[in-house]
Amino acid sequence: MYDLTRRGALSIGAGALAAGMLPAGRARAAIPVANVQPPRQPIESGATLRVLRPTKFVDADETIFRANTAKFTQQTGVQVRVDFAGWEDLRPQTAVAANTGAGPDVVVAWADDPHIYADKVLDMTELATYLGQKYGGWLALPQRFGKKWGTDQWIALPMGGSGGPCVYRISWLKEAGFDSLPTDHAGFLRACQALKKNGHPAGFALGNAVGDGNAFCNWLLWSHGGMVVDEAGKVAINSPETLNALKYSKELYQTFIPGTLSWGDVNNNRAYAAGELGLTQNGVSMYFSLKNDPKTAAIAEDTGMARMPLAPGGKMAENVLLLNALAFKHTRFPNAAKEYLRFMMEVEQYDPWLVGCGGYWAHPLAAFAESEVWKNDPKIAVYRDTNTVEFWSGYKGPISQASGSVAADYVVVQMFAAAASGQSTPEEAVREAERRARRYYR
């Protein structure tokens, strides 16, 4: 809890500091902006707002978000209180707000939540259209999660996505005989095998890891053309594509460092930082924490980042964790809420945040591909296209409570863990996953 009225000055100071360090002024100039009039949303007099969002992962995420909020207060006089919730608490807290009709007016929620409470959130169509027109259009994933399923009605404003491309040691990959990371599955497997032979194994989380486990296993499934459910939401996981993915995972698992079945979200970061891991999959935060620590700067220097092997048709198939902002209908100040979101998404505020976070929350609007953040360090450019992904948790079905439950119960992760480790055959594993998925999609 943080009262911006009292500490506004402090936050602005921090923001100015951050903006000073990162050449935000120059960055802004580079972003192409179309001349579009913002929607008329006269702020109600005496408006105040409560905002709930997930807690920071990198410091700048919080400081710049607060600074931008303070700027909004300064310009509009609307007092805004921002609460930061733990990542696992955010969903229940959003649920309580939706059910009781009290609490935060605006929630920067996880991707699915606006869809679960679709009848309780404000329509964002006008605002989203404006932002889309101004900033070169919404990317594929934000379109998927911003619009109500099967319609063109916007119910949320995606704010940023965290992706997980492949992260590897350049010199070790070279030593293994690969100048760059192969983009096909067979080549990727060969690279991992060669790395393993040289004592630099790959490692991907196969434990109950919310972020990394789902990232790796969803990639396996999607990149082989598999899906949990079809367009109609009918369970369709038991397919030849899934079996192929499972067989592939079994071979890939042989190249892993021991113990990945018990890995949570931090194990790969630790093992990579200790130099025990040759290749893994992660958000951009790991690279920056390695780079900023003198002890591990050499590892960061030797770190390359590339797309995981693509799905059929050359599509990127990486799992993205999306921030999806919503405003509840129960708010007494709907215009203030929408204005706040518009303000936060405008280039003057959004770009410093994007740059400050080092691209951790990749942009949902196409124009920000020109942001300085993707040019400061060419290595992280692979994170730039995070939100162009056309796969989503619960692919290829509607975004619903069921897709969220399947993910939370680690149905896909455990299917791969069981088959990869040989604890069950691919056929058994997929049948078990099918049975479990059906319990939710009934």
Add this chain to the structure above:
Amino acid sequence: MSVTTGPVTNWRRPQVQQGWLARLFDSKIFLIIACLTPAMGLLVVFLTYPLGLGIWLAFTDTHIGRDGVFIGFENFESLWYDRVFWGAVFYTVFYTGVATALKFALGLWLALLLNENLPFKSLLRAIILLPWIVPTVLSAIAFWWIFDAQFSIISYVLVDKLGLLDHYIDFLGTPWAARWSLVFANVWRGIPFVAISLLAGLQTISPSLYEAALLDGASSWQRFRRITAPLLMPILAVVLTFSVLFTFTDFQLVYAITRGGPINSTHLMATLAFQRGIPGGQLGEGAAIAVSMIPFLILATLFSYFALARRKWQQGGDDE
């Protein structure tokens, strides 16, 4: 129809001039209600209501963010065919059984040792309590590191320092290794409670009994078997019950160390209920899993009730 005439009343009870308040406080029924209400209120609000709500939820299809409707035993039916659930039931029973047995064997042993005349006795007792005092999550994180696949201190010592093994131990990566690792962590945490409670019990046993036994030429095993064990039995029963209840409903250790993995082999009913209920959003199903724990817990409580009822042990007599 009432005829109220002042003089009549006066005639009947001339001296009694108590106010209504005094009379109220003289009333036994009122006093009972007045004294019980706060306690009852607390129990109803903080125990009965949540328990009742939990049981009600188990019979609905409530999701987080959506009210449910009554669906009878559907949740339980669906759980009946759910292998993950039965795996959790199995591991909960295994975890409770093995961990409790070990805690009692080792705790009793520790209590007997501490009951001897040792130097620095009180300091030792304080140290023994440490694992129990440390917040569970903290010790869970410590064990998480100890059992880590890459950075385990045990593996490091065995492989890199002593050279006894040629590969790191995968504590949490295979089902049985993970199950035993968690049991070990739970035992480590639970021993102090058992040891200190039993030590308190041991100290209530009069030394004169042992002296008399010594004079009769009883061996130390006989003294343990005939004096210590029967006199310790009542407190043993209480401690056992508590220990079983704590272990059965354990959540933090498992959630912090494995989250139920690898592949659900270490899910306890409590962790599975949470995973399905809160992150999974299926409140009804989560509640149903939690409610399924109740029969086990009632059995444990009944056991304690009947064990406690056999007070004659305390006097060294036979049971009925």
